[in-house]
Amino acid sequence: MVSIKDVAREAGVAISTVSKVLNNYPNVSENTRAKVMEVVDRLGFVPNAVAASLSSKKMGRVALLIKFNLTTEASDEISMQYISGAVHRAKELQLDVITVFTSMIEDMTVEEVTSYFESQGIKGIIVYGLTTKDKVVHKLIKSEHFKMVVIDAPITGECTSCVSVDNAKAQYDVAKKTVTENKVKKVLYISGDENGYVTGQRLQGIKKLCEEKKLKLTVRSGRFSELRAREITMKYAKNHDCVVCASDLMAIGAMKALIDMDIFRPVCGFDGIILMGYVGKQMNTVKQDFVKISEEALDELNRLMQGDVGREVILPHTLVRMKYEDIIK
Amino acid sequence: MVSIKDVAREAGVAISTVSKVLNNYPNVSENTRAKVMEVVDRLGFVPNAVAASLSSKKMGRVALLIKFNLTTEASDEISMQYISGAVHRAKELQLDVITVFTSMIEDMTVEEVTSYFESQGIKGIIVYGLTTKDKVVHKLIKSEHFKMVVIDAPITGECTSCVSVDNAKAQYDVAKKTVTENKVKKVLYISGDENGYVTGQRLQGIKKLCEEKKLKLTVRSGRFSELRAREITMKYAKNHDCVVCASDLMAIGAMKALIDMDIFRPVCGFDGIILMGYVGKQMNTVKQDFVKISEEALDELNRLMQGDVGREVILPHTLVRMKYEDIIK
DNA sequence: CCATTTATGGAAATCGTTTTCCAAGCATAG
DNA sequence: CTATGCTTGGAAAACGATTTCCATAAATGG
Numbered sequence: 080m081v082s083i084k085d086v087a088r089e090a091g092v093a094i095s096t097v098s099k100v101l102n103n104y105p106n107v108s109e110n111t112r113a114k115v116m117e118v119v120d121r122l123g124f125v126p127n128a129v130a131a132s133l134s135s136k137k138m139g140r141v142a143l144l145i146k147f148n149l150t151t152e153a154s155d156e157i158s159m160q161y162i163s164g165a166v167h168r169a170k171e172l173q174l175d176v177i178t179v180f181t182s183m184i185e186d187m188t189v190e191e192v193t194s195y196f197e198s199q200g201i202k203g204i205i206v207y208g209l210t211t212k213d214k215v216v217h218k219l220i221k222s223e224h225f226k227m228v229v230i231d232a233p234i235t236g237e238c239t240s241c242v243s244v245d246n247a248k249a250q251y252d253v254a255k256k257t258v259t260e261n262k263v264k265k266v267l268y269i270s271g272d273e274n275g276y277v278t279g280q281r282l283q284g285i286k287k288l289c290e291e292k293k294l295k296l297t298v299r300s301g302r303f304s305e306l307r308a309r310e311i312t313m314k315y316a317k318n319h320d321c322v323v324c325a326s327d328l329m330a331i332g333a334m335k336a337l338i339d340m341d342i343f344r345p346v347c348g349f350d351g352i353i354l355m356g357y358v359g360k361q362m363n364t365v366k367q368d369f370v371k372i373s374e375e376a377l378d379e380l381n382r383l384m385q386g387d388v389g390r391e392v393i394l395p396h397t398l399v400r401m402k403y404e405d406i407i408k
Numbered sequence: 409m410v411s412i413k414d415v416a417r418e419a420g421v422a423i424s425t426v427s428k429v430l431n432n433y434p435n436v437s438e439n440t441r442a443k444v445m446e447v448v449d450r451l452g453f454v455p456n457a458v459a460a461s462l463s464s465k466k467m468g469r470v471a472l473l474i475k476f477n478l479t480t481e482a483s484d485e486i487s488m489q490y491i492s493g494a495v496h497r498a499k500e501l502q503l504d505v506i507t508v509f510t511s512m513i514e515d516m517t518v519e520e521v522t523s524y525f526e527s528q529g530i531k532g533i534i535v536y537g538l539t540t541k542d543k544v545v546h547k548l549i550k551s552e553h554f555k556m557v558v559i560d561a562p563i564t565g566e567c568t569s570c571v572s573v574d575n576a577k578a579q580y581d582v583a584k585k586t587v588t589e590n591k592v593k594k595v596l597y598i599s600g601d602e603n604g605y606v607t608g609q610r611l612q613g614i615k616k617l618c619e620e621k622k623l624k625l626t627v628r629s630g631r632f633s634e635l636r637a638r639e640i641t642m643k644y645a646k647n648h649d650c651v652v653c654a655s656d657l658m659a660i661g662a663m664k665a666l667i668d669m670d671i672f673r674p675v676c677g678f679d680g681i682i683l684m685g686y687v688g689k690q691m692n693t694v695k696q697d698f699v700k701i702s703e704e705a706l707d708e709l710n711r712l713m714q715g716d717v718g719r720e721v722i723l724p725h726t727l728v729r730m731k732y733e734d735i736i737k
Numbered sequence: 738c739c740a741t742t743t744a745t746g747g748a749a750a751t752c753g754t755t756t757t758c759c760a761a762g763c764a765t766a767g
Numbered sequence: 768c769t770a771t772g773c774t775t776g777g778a779a780a781a782c783g784a785t786t787t788c789c790a791t792a793a794a795t796g797g
Binding site: 421422423424425428434435436437440459461462463464465 | 743744745746747748749751752753754
């Protein structure tokens with residue numbers, strides 16, 4: 080493998096000069112720069128990222144903290160999009176991404192997690208699906224030991240940014256579309272896990288709508304579980320004329336229940352996952368562009384690692400109606 | 409951050425001694441070993457993986473080459489399981505995994521890919537979903553520049569192992585179960601992408617069965633596409649009494665077509681993805697344990713990196729019947 | 738009791754970069 | 768013609784481990 084030393088020798092300059100050329104430092108004449116670049120191209124030199132990251136303090140690795148358990152499989156689609164966005168943007172930004180599953184760190188102490196990440200050369204972390212119960216991650220954020228970007232939880236600080244859609248508005252929008260399309264009076268709202276950050280925001284959105292439109296609102300906690308959403312729908316749907324769900328998976332559960340009960344109620348979801356196309360009926364939902372969100376999160380993390388201060392980033396959402404025919408193509 | 413130097417100073421020994429203790433080298437007395445370990449624990453020292461990997465030639469990183477395009481979403485579930493298995497096993501083996509999407513390398517030359525991976529310190533690569541058309545990856549394998557493990561393609565060599573289930577037998581088994589349960593005479597087989605390695609093996613399995621059982625067999629290429637499977641079913645199902653598909657996604661397409669046509673035909677799939685539970689009917693399918701396969705692939709890659717020679721690893725499969733109620737729990 | 742081996746621990750080179758600091762070289766100004 | 772400043776490029780010290788080789792001390796054998 081050709082190293083910077085070889086390039087230096089071949090070009091007849093010092094190692095430091097090659098490094099300067101490669102990193103676009105000043106104080107190198109156009110002449111030497113050209114000569115070095117010629118040799119770099121000819122020899123096909125690519126700098127060793129491991130060595131660079133050891134030497135330089137600015138070049139750091141980034142961890143993507145993945146929520147994953149084999150049972151809640153609908154999140155696979157979302158996780159893959161997060162990973163995809165992060166990995167692609169990381170390559171552009173010359174950053175190194177390592178994927179870490181929450182299951183790997185959840186029974187470690189903050190100190191253990193910190194030294195694990197430090198040993199891995201990690202400078203920044205992206206988290207999603209955070210709940211108030213994730214103690215370790217919260218301590219990690221508080222410690223300000225790493226630059227962090229939190230997707231979908233309104234947490235900012237010196238070293239912490241957050242990225243998300245406007246959950247309250249999105250919930251408001253999709254529900255509004257659904258109730259106006261169907262002349263609704265009584266809304267059954269199946270909300271998410273009470274410890275999840277988005278749960279409260281989305282709840283706020285539906286409440287605002289029902290107040291504005293003078294709709295009767297019943298809220299039940301579905302905890303993002305398809306099964307619970309199904310049960311809740313079984314129990315309450317008869318007395319309501321619309322089921323608004325805080326996630327697509329719950330919307331699917333609700334829809335299945337309605338099919339079994341053989342009654343019609345408009346249902347709307349949240350997320351825009353492909354699975355929605357497989358339940359046989361079409362539904363309104365909020366489409367989040369998870370790839371984009373993840374790319375944005377990496378940009379934001381990069382900014383933080385450059386020394387910028389944390390901030391809140393809100394990305395746009397769209398409303399869609401998902402059905403099978405649109406999916407299978 | 410505490411480094412090996414700090415440990416050495418605190419323990420009153422040389423840096424090299426600490427390193428020897430940590431890497432279980434001989435020529436260290438029990439006394440010093442204990443003393444060093446005490447300090448390591450007290451200071452909470454964790455070796456810097458980046459530095460270690462730069463210094464040592466044995467400590468290498470591993471790339472997981474992910475097939476991913478936003479349209480064929482059923483593979484998300486499979487990809488996530490591959491990632492999960494690899495990442496977890498990698499941590500146990502003290503290896504570093506980086507995930508790379510095929511889209512990132514597919515329009516690079518082998519030389520470019522090679523120097524990219526080398527610059528990343530990558531010593532081993534895991535690939536899955538390989539087709540004969542993936543020229544770059546094939547050249548990569550031939551170059552023997554990296555240790556490689558190919559999932560689901562029968563390619564072995566000095567530096568290359570393969571890991572998979574017995575695709576022919578699995579296809580044979582699941583189809584046999586389905587035809588015996590339903591007194592079938594004429595089988596419609598919707599096969600996969602003609603460039604995929606598993607396609608031929610699975611085809612072999614169904615052919616063997618039909619010969620043994622004297623069944624009439626019609627083969628059409630569904631190219632692993634749900635839509636094509638649907639079209640093929642529309643066209644041919646009436647003249648057959650069973651639809652055997654080389655993948656679950658195609659089985660879903662077939663099932664949807666049958667529902668639309670309002671005729672009943674037993675359908676069976678291959679893979680055992682969760683999505684199967686969402687189509688409303690139950691089907692036989694082959695369940696592959698992708699997490700396990702991935703773990704095994706990492707073990708195998710580790711063996712190769714230790715200097716062992718490539719070989720073929722066959723893992724067991726199981727037959728399952730998937731339906732919604734089993735899924736939502 | 739001396740010679741020779743063996744166990745143990747340390748000094749120093751190495752991996753491939755980045756980055757700081759310093760020495761020329763050169764031009765401009767006084 | 769000397770003093771000053773700016774540009775350019777090189778030497779060398781990090782970064783944090785691993786690993787080779789060497790020196791000492793202890794143990795063994797004759």
